[in-house]
Amino acid sequence: MRYDYAVVGGGIVGLATAHALSERHPGAAILLLEKEDGPARHQTGRNSGVIHSGIYYAPGSLKARLCAAGVRSMIQFCQEHGVRYEQCGKVIVATEPAELPLLERLHGRGLQNGLRVQRLSGEEVREYEPHVQALAGLRVPSTGIVNYRHVSAVLTMLARSRGTDVRFGTRVTRLRPTAQGYDIGTTAGDFAARVLVNCAGLHSDRVARLAGTDPQSRIVPFRGEYYELREDRRHLVRGLIYPVPNPDFPFLGVHFTRMIDGSVHAGPNAVLALRREGYRKSDVNLRDLREVLADPGFRALARRHLREGAQEMLRSWSRPLFVRSLQRLIPEVRAEDLVPCAAGVRAQALTPDGRLVDDFLLVDGPNALHVCNAPSPAATSSLEIGRAVAARVPAASRPVLIAPHRQGVSA
Template identity: 50%
Template sequence: MARYRFCVIGAGIVGLATAHRLLSEHPGASVVVIEAEDDVGRHQTGHNSGVIHSGIYYEPGSLKATLCKAGEQATKEFCAEHAIEFDECGKLIVATDAGEVARCDALAERAVINGIECRRVSGAELTEMEPNVTGLAALYLPRTGIVDYRRVCTTLAGLILDSGGELRTGERVVAIEEGAAGVTVGTTSGTVACERLMVCAGLQADRLARMAGLRVDVQIVPFRGEYFRLPPGRSGFVQRLIYPVPDPALPFLGVHLSPTISGDITVGPSAVLGLAREGYPKFSVNLRDVASMATFPGVWRVAAANIALGCREIGNSVFKGRYLTECRRYAPELTKADLLAHPAGIRAQAVGRDGTLLHDFVIERTDRMIHVLNSPSPAATAALPIGRHIAALAA
């Protein structure tokens, strides 16, 4: 049986940031990262918009607000230190009707509370900044940026190995047992013993928590984020990230235009209830995942409370023209031919038994374990501070 001081389950960006921080704070400590896939960053980290968020949306005082603001700066500093390309391109949150203008005003007030650099932009100035974008008004966030988070992940993995840590990929966890002296983790390749266990399992977070004996009253529900990308002929269509004004009742930010560090411009994501936690092709179905959702009352309560929204998202998924309508609210020059296929992502959204969509990061602790039960966007932006937070709890 291999023995370690610290064990981290999950080699997404949060798990890797945690392991890296543990090695930084405890030089010489034995640290192992266990990952079911054959490489790092294969799920949420590798299937997102690549945005370095500023933190304007999040409830003041929440973990999201605090850690995202710290993460925006920490991510840029990490990238600069390790020669990872990023671009502080800025973001425009575009209001297209009077109700959205009022919500923009509320967001601007929240930006002041959260300490986010932000200024109001008129409709005329918006068109000057982005000729292909129209709206009544907008908020401009100059510090929002873009990066390839997969590159951040591979860099973190290399630093972990260089510091004496171990990365075990292709090992699925099948058992977790906590005892007075430590935690035993059974995998498909053997058994690991550790003094402290950190579980950063994303789409499988609730299952591993229950496997470890926690009484968890939430379930991870997968929401497919379906993307398109613009053709090469639309290169430079926008210079900045273009976002709609979000619905404050929902944890999703809506369909947006995102320049990427590779030079593409993506359009999306949608938010369609998924039938497979790790099924990225369209119409993927996993019977185990479907059964777990069908028997969890919170899923039915979410569905009942969001029938109209759910039908709209399904329609956008099935009919490209309806998806295009969402985009043309603020980018009227786009056509159906501009929407080219692009890989989907899957968001791990924690849902309470009462049907509550959990907005903030959720971390549960026992004597020797820490479980990250909800780490949706902006977890990639906030990963380095989240890792620091978890490492402090582990110590």
């Protein structure tokens, strides 16, 4: 059967894209291919479940615009479909004098992005989080929590109810451009589609190259390791507690997150995974590892962030160091309060010159669109990313080469 649109990837971005395509093109034949036996098995199902506000992202960027809109879309979606969520807000706290200017800069960025952001003194921080020790803080009330696996399950149900052919357990092995679109080889047989949309997350760069498009970036997997607070110590955290992020490092730092089920997670750190789906320290894939270590961009990145990278590695192997990071926020936390829990892997795009791509990356190909960088806050922004992608790809009834955009941040 020939489809109008084929979406590769059954994480929340792929599912939201299929959802948006079915809304924008009623009656279109849509195929969704996912190599795992169900939805949301990687980045989507292994993140901290935060509905991000958009405070961190450069004003005018895709992340800033789609995240701010995504908060509203995600909450509306949860309300309409009975998915449990909570807008609990979060505090971002400065624990050292050197962090105060960075906190003030973050406050200004939040205002530029149209957010309600409240300055807090150290005493006011403790009104929200009594066990936190801080000099000052910011409160962002729009931040929330949800289980994105539940959101993905609803998106899967909606896709099927609208006629989308959802194929789990189907790995893409071949993509051949044709005059009519693409011939798609998979482990479950061959398909054809007029337009290809690549939402393959950790493998998005490889899928793009398989389709004949150079994304001018490579996915580097960073594992985020978490601990969970023992049940009798959950009272130490009411909501979400974040440090002031390092402006030169693309991660938010170790923080506390109350999950929608009431548990409290502490983390993540950010260490190079030795496999694209390397959720354990012992997970190694020689192909994945060779690609990263041979990449000039990664070597440049490693030299530039040698100190931060070494600290993350040490914290990965040393519980006392991990605990010390947490104690900067809540001094009462002890090593015996923590239990290891499931890790996640962030699919981070890296340019050949060693720059970590700090925005969502959309790359055009012939009758195709490749989502080649969609780490956090992609889950929050997923419904809006899906709409942006659906608006950008051509109508499948008249396949034409997509006019090239500047690769990267245009939508």
